[in-house]
Amino acid sequence: MSLYYVQKLIYELNxxxxxxQRFDDDKESVLAExxxxxxxxxxxxxxxxxxxxxxxxxxQILMHYAALWKMPWDDYIQAMKDGLxxxxxxxxxxxxxxGGGAV
Amino acid sequence: MTLVFAGxxxxxxxxxxxxxxxxxxxxxNLLNNLERMRQEIKDSGAEALVIxxxxxxxxxxxxxxxxxxxxxxxxxxxxxxxxxxxxxxKTRIPGNPDLSERLIKTILNDVDVAYAQEWKxxxxxxxxxxxxxxDYDLDIIPVNINCQGxxxxxxNRAYEFGRALRKACDAVPEKxxxxxxxxxxxxxxxxxxxxxxxxFDREFLDHFLANDKAGMLSFSDEETYERGGxxxxxxxxxxxxAGACEGAKGDLWCYEPIPIYAVGCTVASMEVL
Ligand SMILES: [Fe+2]
Numbered sequence: 614m615s616l617y618y619v620q621k622l623i624y625e626l627n628x629x630x631x632x633x634q635r636f637d638d639d640k641e642s643v644l645a646e647x648x649x650x651x652x653x654x655x656x657x658x659x660x661x662x663x664x665x666x667x668x669x670x671x672x673q674i675l676m677h678y679a680a681l682w683k684m685p686w687d688d689y690i691q692a693m694k695d696g697l698x699x700x701x702x703x704x705x706x707x708x709x710x711x712g713g714g715a716v
Numbered sequence: 717m718t719l720v721f722a723g724x725x726x727x728x729x730x731x732x733x734x735x736x737x738x739x740x741x742x743x744x745n746l747l748n749n750l751e752r753m754r755q756e757i758k759d760s761g762a763e764a765l766v767i768x769x770x771x772x773x774x775x776x777x778x779x780x781x782x783x784x785x786x787x788x789x790x791x792x793x794x795x796x797x798x799x800x801x802x803x804x805x806k807t808r809i810p811g812n813p814d815l816s817e818r819l820i821k822t823i824l825n826d827v828d829v830a831y832a833q834e835w836k837x838x839x840x841x842x843x844x845x846x847x848x849x850x851d852y853d854l855d856i857i858p859v860n861i862n863c864q865g866x867x868x869x870x871x872n873r874a875y876e877f878g879r880a881l882r883k884a885c886d887a888v889p890e891k892x893x894x895x896x897x898x899x900x901x902x903x904x905x906x907x908x909x910x911x912x913x914x915x916f917d918r919e920f921l922d923h924f925l926a927n928d929k930a931g932m933l934s935f936s937d938e939e940t941y942e943r944g945g946x947x948x949x950x951x952x953x954x955x956x957x958a959g960a961c962e963g964a965k966g967d968l969w970c971y972e973p974i975p976i977y978a979v980g981c982t983v984a985s986m987e988v989l
Contacts, residue, residue, distance in 0.1 A: 627773070677773070677796065677797055
């Protein structure tokens with residue numbers, strides 16, 4: 614698990630237009646700079662918002678990331694619900710403590 | 717005494733980004749009271765607005781997370797969010813590094829506060845400013861309390877930080893307004909988004925408005941998380957405002973639980989004694 618680096622990368626993408634540009638131009642070279650597992654790489658590449666939520670990415674970071682991909686609000690909330698359905702409860706981080714925040 | 721206004725308000729991104737999806741009556745009440753706050757800050761003659769925020773990983777991250785930080789830049793940038801998503805245009809917000817430095821120097825006598833000469837705002841600051849200084853014509857001094865990435869500063873320290881901030885405001889000749897912005901109960905950015913615990917909110921607000929320090933500090937993080945969600949950790953910003961106005965009472969202008977905004981939308985002032 615390298616949740617810290619998943620969040621670090623998304624944090625950089627969210628806030629820094631230059632990192633975002635590099636990511637758009639050559640995704641793999643940016644991904645190579647972070648210590649990420651195969652599952653994490655897949656989740657970021659897609660992006661799979663539901664899986665990222667289950668992996669434990671802080672919702673505030675993930676919400677900005679979904680916005681960056683211009684994901685409509687209702688789709689974004691639904692993606693997290695689908696993620697829980699598909700991958701089970703949140704595995705790490707702040708939301709793991711209450712079984713993943715499922716309604 | 718150079719603190720001229722103190723208040724607190726919500727900052728949920730839905731307030732701007734999903735503006736029209738709320739009940740119109742509730743939205744109107746919220747907007748009217750944000751407008752009232754804008755007017756009162758203006759009428760107070762404030763020369764700078766200190767905004768005590770709980771930012772959300774726009775600027776601070778777990779590589780180097782300060783419990784408290786004060787901005788000391790010429791200007792700030794924000795919001796980092798997609799402009800259409802938040803419905804706020806990206807802009808430069810004026811700062812006042814000289815004033816910041818004097819405030820920070822005084823605060824450092826009581827709290828080991830960090831400072832930042834570079835700072836990008838997210839909705840946590842940009843949403844309040846969108847209503848309180850829509851023309852970005854007032855110097856902003858951003859202050860952050862880490863409310864997102866535990867371990868978090870304890871509530872008693874947030875109160876002490878507020879007291880230190882007050883001393884600092886009173887030590888400068890400029891007229892200063894302070895506004896705290898945070899929770900109360902909410903489960904933002906989770907599948908539970910939209911859940912609001914009004915009972916918890918009213919209980920906390922009662923303590924806040926009475927400036928009942930012991931009452932406010934009685935909420936453990938476990939209880940807050942259980943009853944108020946992870947967004948509830950942002951009560952630290954309210955606690956700091958209470959600390960800055962120790963001995964004074966608050967006045968609740970607006971409390972509207974609006975699920976699509978994912979929070980009980982609050983606007984309140986606190987008397988400056
Ligand atoms: Fe927040």
